[in-house]
Amino acid sequence: MDGRSHWSKGGVIAVLFGRLSQVSSPAIDVRALHVQFGAVEAVRWLDLSVPAGGSTALVGRNGAGKSTTMRVLAGVIPPVGGEVYVGGHDVRRDALGAKRVSGYCPDVGGLVPRATPWEHLQLSARLRRLPPGWEEDARDLLERFDLGAAAHRVTSGFSHGMGRRMSVVLAAFHHPRVLLLDEPFDGVDPFGAEATLDVIADARSRGAAVLVSTHLLELAVQASDEAVVLRSGMVVGAAQANELGGEAGARAYRALLA
Amino acid sequence: MTTILAEARRASADVHPLVAFRLAALRGRSTPAVIAGAGLFFFMTAAFAVLPALLDGAQSSDRALSMLLLLPTAYLAFLVTTTFAIIGAGGGRELLPRDEGVAFPVSPTTDHLGALMLVPLNIAWILQGWSLLGLTAFAAGAQNLWAVQITTLAWLFFGTALAQAIAWAVEGVRRLPHGSWVVKGGGALLALGTVSLVLADNVTAALDQSPTLDAVVVALNGRHVNGRWATGTAVIIVGGVMAVAVGAFVAHLVARRPPLEELQADGRAIAPRAIARSELAALVRTDRSSVWRSVPLRRGFLILALIPGLVAAAGQLEWEMLPVLPGLVASGSALLFGVNAWALDGVGAVWRDSLPVRPDLVFAARVWVLCEVLLVASALTLVVGGLRAGGLPTTSEATALLATLVVVSLQVVARSMHWSVRRPFAMDLRSARGTPAPPLAMVTYSSYLALTSTLTGMVFAVAAQADDPRLSLVLAVPFLLAAVRRLAITRREWSTPDTRAYVVATVSTR
Numbered sequence: 001m002d003g004r005s006h007w008s009k010g011g012v013i014a015v016l017f018g019r020l021s022q023v024s025s026p027a028i029d030v031r032a033l034h035v036q037f038g039a040v041e042a043v044r045w046l047d048l049s050v051p052a053g054g055s056t057a058l059v060g061r062n063g064a065g066k067s068t069t070m071r072v073l074a075g076v077i078p079p080v081g082g083e084v085y086v087g088g089h090d091v092r093r094d095a096l097g098a099k100r101v102s103g104y105c106p107d108v109g110g111l112v113p114r115a116t117p118w119e120h121l122q123l124s125a126r127l128r129r130l131p132p133g134w135e136e137d138a139r140d141l142l143e144r145f146d147l148g149a150a151a152h153r154v155t156s157g158f159s160h161g162m163g164r165r166m167s168v169v170l171a172a173f174h175h176p177r178v179l180l181l182d183e184p185f186d187g188v189d190p191f192g193a194e195a196t197l198d199v200i201a202d203a204r205s206r207g208a209a210v211l212v213s214t215h216l217l218e219l220a221v222q223a224s225d226e227a228v229v230l231r232s233g234m235v236v237g238a239a240q241a242n243e244l245g246g247e248a249g250a251r252a253y254r255a256l257l258a
Numbered sequence: 259m260t261t262i263l264a265e266a267r268r269a270s271a272d273v274h275p276l277v278a279f280r281l282a283a284l285r286g287r288s289t290p291a292v293i294a295g296a297g298l299f300f301f302m303t304a305a306f307a308v309l310p311a312l313l314d315g316a317q318s319s320d321r322a323l324s325m326l327l328l329l330p331t332a333y334l335a336f337l338v339t340t341t342f343a344i345i346g347a348g349g350g351r352e353l354l355p356r357d358e359g360v361a362f363p364v365s366p367t368t369d370h371l372g373a374l375m376l377v378p379l380n381i382a383w384i385l386q387g388w389s390l391l392g393l394t395a396f397a398a399g400a401q402n403l404w405a406v407q408i409t410t411l412a413w414l415f416f417g418t419a420l421a422q423a424i425a426w427a428v429e430g431v432r433r434l435p436h437g438s439w440v441v442k443g444g445g446a447l448l449a450l451g452t453v454s455l456v457l458a459d460n461v462t463a464a465l466d467q468s469p470t471l472d473a474v475v476v477a478l479n480g481r482h483v484n485g486r487w488a489t490g491t492a493v494i495i496v497g498g499v500m501a502v503a504v505g506a507f508v509a510h511l512v513a514r515r516p517p518l519e520e521l522q523a524d525g526r527a528i529a530p531r532a533i534a535r536s537e538l539a540a541l542v543r544t545d546r547s548s549v550w551r552s553v554p555l556r557r558g559f560l561i562l563a564l565i566p567g568l569v570a571a572a573g574q575l576e577w578e579m580l581p582v583l584p585g586l587v588a589s590g591s592a593l594l595f596g597v598n599a600w601a602l603d604g605v606g607a608v609w610r611d612s613l614p615v616r617p618d619l620v621f622a623a624r625v626w627v628l629c630e631v632l633l634v635a636s637a638l639t640l641v642v643g644g645l646r647a648g649g650l651p652t653t654s655e656a657t658a659l660l661a662t663l664v665v666v667s668l669q670v671v672a673r674s675m676h677w678s679v680r681r682p683f684a685m686d687l688r689s690a691r692g693t694p695a696p697p698l699a700m701v702t703y704s705s706y707l708a709l710t711s712t713l714t715g716m717v718f719a720v721a722a723q724a725d726d727p728r729l730s731l732v733l734a735v736p737f738l739l740a741a742v743r744r745l746a747i748t749r750r751e752w753s754t755p756d757t758r759a760y761v762v763a764t765v766s767t768r
Contacts, residue, residue, distance in 0.1 A: 074612040076762060078755035095755065099614035106612070109605020109766060113688060114551040115544055120609075122533045126540040127615045154551060155606075156688055157524030170609065 027052045027087055027178050027209030028073065034081035035068050035233075042068040044233040045082070048211075050226075052177070055200060055210040057220035057241060060230035061257055066213040067107040069230075070182040073211065074104035087177045100128065103176035107183045107213070110167035113156035117147060117166050120155070121173060128174050138173045145169050145195050160187040165195070172199045179203045179210045185219045197223055217253055221245045229256045266506070269367030276353045276364070276372060280696070292698055299384070306388040307407045310396035317399025326397040326474075329390075333470035336386045337417040339565075343382060344373075344425035346561040348554060348690025349512060351376040351697060356689050370426070370509035374502065377418050379697040381704035382590075387414050398481055405480030409491045413473050416498035423505035426512055433515035449568065456572050456646065520690065523553050537615055541623035548602045549631060554690035555594050562590040563635040567642025577651040580643050581662040581718040584636035585711025588670045589704065591635045596628045596674035597703045598694035600765045601685050607766040617753045625671060625745065632667040654730070658722035661730040665718070665737040666711045672744040673710070677703065679752050682764040 026049035035043040043065040050056045058066045071077040073086055075095035084091045087101030111120065121138045142148045145165040155163065168184050184196045200210050200223050212223045220227055221241045229237040237256045244253050284292060315321055344350045353372030354364060377383055391410055398406045432441045455461050476490030528551075534540035549555050566583055575583075595602055602624075603610050610620075640659060644651070651659065683699070686692045693700050714737060721730040751757050 071608070071759075076608055076611045077759045096614050096616070099612055102612075104609070104612040106608040106766075108608075110609040112544060112548060112606030112610065113604045114548045115606070116528050116530075118530050119528075119544065119547065120606075123540050123544050124613060126534055127537055127613045152527045152530055154524060154526070154528065157521075167609065 025085075025088065026050055027054075028056075028211055029085040030069070030073070030082065031084075032082040033069065033072060033079055033084055035065075035072060035077065036080045042233050043072070046230075046233070046235055048228060048235070050209040050211055052209050053204050053207045054226070055204055055212065055224040057224035057227040058211065058213040058230060059215065059217060059220050059227050059244075059253070061215065064230040065233035066215075066230055067182050068233075070104070070107065070180055070211070070213050073098075073178075073180055074102065074106075075099045076104075076106075101176060102178040102180055103171035103174060104180045105164075105167040105171040105182055105184050107186075109163065110170070111155040111158070111163055114154050116152045116154055117142065117169070118151045120166070120170055124170060124174065130174055134174065137175075138169070141169045141173050141199075144198070145192060161189055161192060164188050165192045168196050168199060172203060175203070175206060175208070177208050179208050181210070182213045183215070184212065185214055185216050193219060217244060217250060221249070229253065231257060265365070266367060266503075269365045269506075270371060272364065272368040273353070273371050273375070276368065277375075280353065283696070284698075288698075291702075295698070295701070302388065303391065307391040307395060307410075308403065310392045311398065311400040311403050313396060316396050317401075322397050322399070325393050326478075329393055329397060329474045329477075330468050330471040331465050332386075332390055332393055333413060333417070333473055334465070334468045336390055336414070337421060337470070339386065340377065340383060340418055340421035341424050342561060342565060343380065344377065344421055345428050346558050347425075347693075348517070348557075349373065349426050349429040349509070350422055350691065351379075351693060352689075352691050355686055355692060357686055366509040366513040367506040369513070370422070370506045371502075373509075373691075374419065374422050374505070376697050377422065379701050381701065381708050383418075384701075384705075385708070390414065394477060398478060401481045402483050405483045405487060406477050407480075409473070409477035409480050409487065409494065412491050412494040412498065413477070416494050416501065419498045419501035419505060423501045423508060426505055426508040430508060430512045430515070433512060433518055435518070438519045449564070452568060452572060461572055517690065520553050520688065523551065524688075538619055538623055538626075541615070541620055542626055545602065545623050545627040546630070549595065549627060552595075552687065554692070555687070557690065558594045559591060559631065559635055562587055562594075563638040564642060567639040570639075570643030571646045574646050574648070575643060577644065577647045577655040577659070578722040579719055580640060580647060580655075581658050581722055582712060582715040583639050583643055584659075584663045585666040585670075585715040586708065587636045587639045588632040588666050589707035589711045591632050592628070592670045592674045592707060593694070593700065593704055594631075595687055595694050596631070596671070597677050597700075598681075598683050598685060598765070599624050599628060599675060599678040600682055600761050601687055601694055603765065604687065605766050607762045611758065611762045617758060618749055621675075621749045621752045625675060628671050628674060629667055632670060633663065636663050636667060654724055654727040655722045657727035658718045658730040661721070661734040662715055662718040665734050665741070666714050668738060668741040668745075669714060670707055670711060672741040672748070673707065676744055676748045679748050679757060679761060682761045684764055684767040 028048065028050040030046060030048040033043050033046040033048075034041070046065070046069060048056070048069070058069060060066055068077065072079050072084055072091065075086075075091050075098045079092060086098035089097035089101065091098045115123075125134050139148070142151050145168065147162065147166055147169065150158070150162065155166065158166065164184060164187055168181060171181060172179060179200070181196070181200070185193050188196065197219075200212065203210050210224070212220065214220050221244055224241040227239055227241045227244050228235055243249055310316060350373030352359070352369065353376065354362065378387070390413070391407060394406060394410045395403060428441055431437045434440070455464055472490070473494060476487060476494065479487035479490065534543050566587055570580065570583060600607060640663070681695075681699070683695050685694050687694060695703060717733060718730055721733055752761070
């Protein structure tokens with residue numbers, strides 16, 4: 001049967017328009033984001049966009065506002081000002097929608113101490129209403145991150161690196177349209193870092209937008225097309241990621257942080 | 259010997275900066291509240307120590323004689339309950355939590371002295387202390403009351419120091435290979451011994467042999483301020499000092515051994531189960547695991563569920579008095595984690611909040627699990643307490659018990675969830691020595707819960723004596739409506755993104 005016979009003229013236009021809008025509107029779209037904790041301005045009028053299939057690194061020193069920005073995008077912290085869209089969902093008005101299309105690896109911890117990795121995956125799968133079959137992908141990802149043997153142990157006994165790797169698995173196993181990884185390489189061994197880079201590449205090849213926050217410049221360069229440098233909650237520079245590679249890139253980066 | 263004394267002096271001096279460090283964390287309205295609380299504590303202590311001696315019938319009436327006969331048992335009960343409370347807390351509370359303390363050279367002696375200092379910051383200890391002072395004042399009368407009460411205070415010091423030393427010893431055994439089973443076996447033997455005493459009707463005879471009788475005699479000698487009083491009181495104080503020293507020695511032995519039971523719980527494998535059928539079931543399952551897989555929470559739950567019931571059974575508390583128990587047990591259970599319920603997720607709170615689920619469903623799951631814990635603990639207490647309550651309860655008594663169980667559980671849950679949302683704390687609930695809130699907040703919480711739930715229990719204890727069982731049901735309605743209203747308000751607050759972000763950010767830093 002010819003598949004096109006199902007398409008009405010209006011339907012085709014709608015699909016084409018939808019595809020066009022996917023191409024034209026970024027998967028992550030942040031305009032003039034402002035976040036304040038009491039008197040402290042954590043993020044100041046930040047603009048950022050990541051297209052579907054693209055990957056951007058948020059880099060900067062500790063306290064630059066990277067994790068706060070990530071938390072806003074994950075729907076965990078409400079923005080004080082500005083507009084934030086994740087996968088087309090306004091996080092202020094439709095945080096649940098934004099959470100449904102994204103996967104988030106928090107900067108610290110990120111695991112319930114007395115639950116096992118498998119139970120974390122089951123909880124996420126249930127709340128995301130994943131269809132049967134997700135288990136295979138999850139097991140595969142656990143193996144790739146060398147966590148297969150620990151899948152049924154409570155996470156309170158995990159090392160820092162194991163916890164980080166598990167958080168990446170949790171963010172990625174359901175193939176989200178937007179992948180938010182906050183310090184995924186922190187304290188992770190080279191094999192874990194490699195597995196994380198593979199996950200980022202897989203997500204991009206599926207058309208997902210990836211935002212990686214890290215203070216490790218070399219890994220940021222490997223993980224992304226573009227790098228946005230934050231200082232004191234503000235964007236102080238943006239460049240193609242490869243421009244920040246090598247000694248010259250590191251010098252330019254340090255100059256932006258100073 | 260000189261080195262030991264120098265180390266002891268240094269360890270004692272280290273307590274001061276640790277206390278200052280904790281007090282420095284007080285913010286905003288907390289400082290005046292602490293000062294007011296301390297003032298109230300000293301005022302109440304003075305009132306309990308003096309006022310009963312000025313009442314009609316003090317020292318001379320039949321009631322005063324009854325109280326006098328009760329005193330040795332009350333002295334013993336203080337020692338026993340304080341010991342169990344510290345054993346349940348894995349050796350006592352910490353002046354500086356374990357994960358914060360790793361960066362500082364805090365010696366086990368300092369840790370021991372800190373734990374000893376924190377023992378009185380517990381409503382059960384405070385109430386028992388006040389009761390001892392009050393009973394002693396009424397039984398002894400006003401003559402040279404100061405001397406009598408010096409002995410009572412000395413006993414409070416001795417009992418606390420001895421309880422702390424015993425608790426360290428039990429913790430030391432628990433940390434040996436298979437030590438956990440030895441402690442459980444010891445506990446079971448103790449329970450069996452108590453039950454056999456009760457069944458053989460030998461409780462009174464056993465209590466007559468209590469060594470606390472000598473302490474009471476010393477206190478009463480205070481009325482004449484004689485040599486026997488001075489010597490006896492000095493012996494009690496010296497005994498207390500020796501218990502502090504022995505406790506410090508045992509604390510050093512304990513510090514050399516890791517908490518095996520907790521570490522084994524961290525490393526054990528859990529058999530996977532099928533995925534939960536609904537979102538709520540998935541959330542409840544996760545919360546339930548967080549409670550029941552925690553060694554300190556399980557231990558605390560067992561102590562709370564069984565000890566009050568056993569005491570009630572030993573004292574042959576009748577059915578009409580049993581409604582007082584569920585409130586105390588529910589309050590104690592809520593103090594294990596419920597008053598800071600979101601801390602149960604620990605560092606996983608941020609990830610959990612990033613999951614696509616309605617906040618009110620998350621709230622409902624937490625309420626469900628807290629209710630479950632409170633109801634099971636209170637029901638278990640009633641079953642044990644009812645064993646010697648004299649046959650089966652009447653319909654009025656049974657209705658009153660059921661109404662109390664539901665009302666106080668919901669009351670405590672509503673108040674706990676309110677605190678959990680309004681005043682979250684970053685606390686480590688993995689350690690047996692950890693508490694869900696800082697020590698001073700725990701005093702406030704425990705005082706409030708003990709007071710309200712006891713008053714509610716007393717209302718239903720009166721209703722249990724009524725002929726019409728419907729009275730308890732009618733009385734339950736306003737209590738339930740108030741609790742449900744509070745829960746609804748708290749749920750709305752939790753559903754606000756700003757509030758939730760604040761709670762999650764606070765509790766996830768541990």
